[in-house]
Structure formats: C-alpha cells, structure tokens
Amino acid sequence: MTNSEKNRRKDKAFQVFGIFCTFIGLVVLAIFLIDIVIEGIGRIDWDFLTSLPSRRAARAGILTAWAGTIWILVLSALIAFPLGIAAGVYLEEYAKKTKLSNFLEINIANLAGVPSIIYGLLGLELFVRIMNLGGILLAGALTLSLLILPIIIVTTREAIKAVPRTIRDGSFALGASKWQTVWYQVLPASFGGILTGVILALSRAVGEAAPLIVIGALAYVPFVPSSPMDEFTVLPIQIFNWTSRPQAAFLTNAAAAIIILLLITFLLNGIAVYLRHRQQKKIKW
Amino acid sequence: MPHIDVELERLREKLLEMWDLVEHQLTSGREAVMNADHELSQRIIKLERKVNSFDLKIDRMCENFFALFTPVAVDLRTVLAILKINTNLERIGDTAEGMARFACKLDRPFDPELVELTNVMVMYDEALVMFNECRTAFKSEDPKLAKQIIKRDKALNKIYRKSDVVIGKYLQNNPDRIPEGLALLSIIKKLERVGDQVTNMAEEIIFYREAKVVKHRKKKKKKE
C-alpha cells in the first residue's frame, strides 16, 4: 500500500468516525424530544397554561411557574445586562493591562465555570440571609444575575474585541473621547454580538433549578407574582416537583411543562441566531 | 487637471518661451546682417546669456520631472523630446549669436550684388519659416507639419552647396571684398546648421507624437 493510499484511508476512516460522533448527539436529542413530546403533547392546552398548581394532577397548571420564569428572565436581564456590559466595556476599553486586570480577567473566566449550586448557596447567604430578602423573586433574579454575569462579561468582551482597532482610531482621530467612541462606535457595532451573548446566557438561566431551590423557591405558590417582592416558583422547579411525585399523571404534567420550557429555550436561542446572522450581514469589516 | 499634466504644461510653456526668445534672436539677426547694425548685434549677443539660462532651467525641470514623476509612454517621450529640442534651440541661439558677431565686424552692409547672387536672404527667410513652423508643429502637436519641415531643409542645403562656387567667382572679380565674402560664406554655413537643427527638432516632434502611427504603418504592411 502506498503512502498516499494509506493517508486516504485514514481520511475516510476519520470521516466515518466523525459522522458517527455527530449522530450520537443528534440521536440522543431526538430520542429525548420524541419521548417527551409523545408523553406530554396531549396534556398541553389552554387550561394547562392558565391554571394554578394543584394537588390533583388533572387540574394542575403551570401558570405560576411560567409567569415566575418570565419574571425571573426579565429581572435577571435588567440586572445583569447593564452590569455585564459595563464590566465588559471597562475591561476591554479602559482597564490598563496591569497585573490586577489580568487577575480579574482570569477569575471572571473562572466564575463562568463555577457550578450553579454554588451560586445558589451564595445567593442564599448574601440575598436571603444577610440582606434579609427571603425567598422572593428579587433574590432569585439577583442570584441568577450573578450566575450569568460572567458569561455576559466574557461575550461582551469578545464582541467588543471583534470591532476593529481602525474604527476606534478613526473615531479618536476625529476628536472623540473614549466614552464617545464606545457609545457611538464600539457598542453599536458590537451590539448584535453582545445581545446574542446575553440571550444565550438567559436561556441558560431559564433552565436553572438548583440555585433557586437553594434560595427557597421550592414553595408551593398558589398565586401569580405581581411584584419582585413576591414569592415565586419557576418552570424547572415545577418540573422537578412533579417528577418527584409517584403518580403517573404528574409525570405527564412534567413532560408537558418540559415542552413549554424547551419552547422558551429554543425561542431564545432562535432569536440569538437571528441577531447574529443579521449582524454578520450588516457589517463586514 | 492631474498634477502630472500641470507639470508637463509648465515644461512646454517654458520651452515655448525659449523658442520665442531664440526666434527674436534669429529675426533680429537677419536685420543686423542686412544693415550691418552693430547696436542690434550687441543686443543679440547679450540675449545669448538669457537663452543659456533658459537652457539650464529646462534641463533642470526635465531632470526633476523624471525624478518626481517617473513618466512612461507619451509622457516619457514628450519629456525626452523637450530635453532634446531644448539642446537644439540652445544651439540655434548660439548660431544666431555667431552671426551677430559677424555682423559686428562688418563696417558696411553686404554688396547687394553678392546678396543677390548667393540667395542668402532667401535662405535666411526659409530658415526662419522652418523655425516658426516647427514651433507651430510643437505647439499643436502636429507631426504632419513636422514632416513637411524636414523636406524644406533640402532648399537650404541646395543654396549652401552652391554658395562656395558663387562666392569664389564673385571674389575673383572683386578681390578687395574678400573679408566680406568670407563672412557671408560663414553666415550661409551657419544658416545651413540652423536648418539641420530645426530638422532635428521636427524629428523629435514626430518621435513623441507618432508612436501610434508607426503601429498603423505596420498594420498596413500586413494587410498588403
């Protein structure tokens, strides 16, 4: 066998292996989706979306859960968005390359990898106990904000970094200050990228149950929260709750709730993909 | 107008200025020789300095043009032509000066009979016409006119070739006029040189305008 033939075979072998690996992921996802959809799709109706939770599976709905999820989403976004962008802009545009800023950077990257349960414990200690907020929406949103903040900071920095140096030079050369350059040039040019990052971070936050359970959101909540100071539950917690019940009907409820949760996640991811696509089309450096 | 054209135009204008100056030298030279006008001759001789400074100036301008614009194609040929025409003009200026110096030595005008015999004034006029037409050809970038000029040079040569015999005969009859005859012979020689210089200049004009026409000729030959 010649050398080139050998190489070609290796190439072929890797292609087959690669296709196999790709399909493992896809197949698992497909099985999971099909299983859930078969079990839960029949349970989804208007009543299911608009009913309060109940001890009887057939009457139980997810109104409080998805309302809580939306609340948490919006609040977390409101808190984490400005903080994350501001921190990202500072680190990328303003911070001098000192040892301190290096140290900060490494640790922000580390934070993005910390398990969510740890954030839950932090939230419990900081917001629930020290600030004495209790297990309310605000505490949950603050905790999740902490969780997604590192992700937002990192993606903001990446998006800002993608704005070419020459754009900044052009702005500075016309007499713009650093702030004007960031505000009129860098942020608009990187906004699509930043937004994509924020949405992906939020879609991660939507699925989090553990940190919220830790701060005390597991309570049975018989009403829709009307202010950040109300007690709350979210979809993942509702799902967790139902799956731990012995009755099969509750498992069906859980499957239906999972479909709703997945829809929210996919919707967010879809928006992120769309924004990124639009950004790429609009701006070619 | 692009920068390079602006500079090229300046160069052409400078050359035409010099052309005018030399023309002035030549025309006044005719008068000075005819009338043995010493004062006018002195003025012509003095003008030579001015022509020389034009020569230097145009040389320098061409040098700068090459250095700064690295011309190619028609621009390159134009500047090369200007450079050479400049040299020719300067020589014609020298010739005019030389004729003026002869005029200075004359204590009276030439014998009209001698002038008639040698056709020197016809020759002078012809040289002047050639000189002026050459300027027109340069100004209007007209290679056709330039070609006609080259043909006209033959008339000058004819007169020149006859002149030694004619003057020789005349001097045999009028031995007291030998210096006068020799001076006239030198002037005729100089006029012949002027004709040659103008021919050279005309050739330069054809060279810088006609890169295209040469091509057409080749095509015609192929067709045939």
Added chain:
Amino acid sequence: MNIKHSKLEAINLDAYYGDFHALKSINIAMEEKAVTAFIGPSGCGKSTFLRTFNRMNDYIDGFRIEGQILLDGRDIYTDDVRVDELRKEVGMVFQKPNPFPKTIYENVVYGLRIQGIKDKKILQETCEKSLQQAALWNEVKDKLDKSALALSGGQQQRLCIARALAIQPSVILMDEPASALDPISTAKIEDLIYELKKDYTIVIVTHNMQQAGRVSDHTAFFYMGELVEYAKTKTMFTSPKDTRTQNYITGRFG
C-alpha cells in the same frame, strides 16, 4: 532647508516604546500649506512620528516622548492642551480605509456630532462641502443614506478624507493613504492631495517612492529612528546628500 512659515515643528524629539528608542532627537519644521512626505523602510519610526502630531500614540501602553512638538508654535504635549481640541486642528487618514459602519452622511458628520452640533442645516451643508472637497460628492450624492461599507475601497478612503475635512482641520496627517488601493484609486487620492494642499498642511507617510515624488513638496527620510535627510523633494530625488538616502530611494537598500 528654508521654511517660509512652519506649521508643525519637532524639537529634539525622542520617543520610546518601553525600552525601545523609536525616535532619536528629531528636529524638523514643516511648511504651511505644503505636502511633506515621510519615507523610509518599515520600522524606521515614520508612522510613530506622524502619530505624535495628533497624539494618537497616547493610547499605546509604555509610549512616551521627550522634547517638543509645536503646532503653530504651541507645544501640543503640555497639560493644558486638550487632545480633542488638538484633533479638531489635526485630522488624520489611515492606511486602510476605515469608514464607520453607518451611512455615508453619518460618517461625514460624525466629527460634528461628537462636538454636539445638532443643527441639521449645518450638518448637511458641511456634509456636501466636505464630500465635494474630497471629490466624492458626484459619486455619492444620491446615496448619502446608504451604508458607507458598500462603497469601493477608493471611495471609502475619499470618504475618510471627507470625514476628516468636515471638522475643518488645518493639518491632515495621512498614514500610507493609498497603499491598500488599486492604481486608479491611488491616482485619484494623489490628485486630491495635490488639490488639498492649497488649503491644508499635509503630512503623508508613504512606502511608495513615486508617490512621494508625485505629491510632496518636501521629503524627510527616516532610518532606524533617525531623520537622515530632509530636503525639497526635487532635491532629494535628484541629488540626495546622504548615501543611505540614495540607496533607499534607488531601491538598493540593504
């Protein structure tokens, strides 16, 4: 060399990037309403030097200068000089065309907007005037609201020049403004420079010797952070004094 009216001047200027001595005691005066070209091999410090005139090096960590840079006789590195005011006076055009990802109109008026000028009439008039000065108006007057990124490279660069002109500087710095462009666009930029020098003092860095010859009145040759020779361009291109200059402009370097 004789300078009639010096617009920009460097006096005993030294520049450092950290430990690297980038410019070595430069003394030079540049004439008002003329084009001065900086030439020299890569890394000779000419771009660094150009950027000291509008303090674009300020953002570079570890960069510092000693000596003085004078604009109209006034030191621009003293504490009371505001950088944004300085840059209104000293505009800059970069090597790669860098239009902002906005409309053509917004690109041109950006410099005015950041000065807080909101009057639509002023903005529109300035936009037209600047584009006309940059010989771009006829090509873009019908698409001012289109993205500047849709223009060709040469048009983008002229847009960047228009953008710089809009804030009415008296000096324009150009850092290899045509090196990323095709020959036709380059010729347009060069003709534009020739036009602009009637009203502006222009300093241009270029790697292209012919370009320096075509556009500049004076040329400064830099080598290893030193100003080797500074003379009228015709003088330098016909009879340079220093052998290093001679070797560089004849392409015999190294």
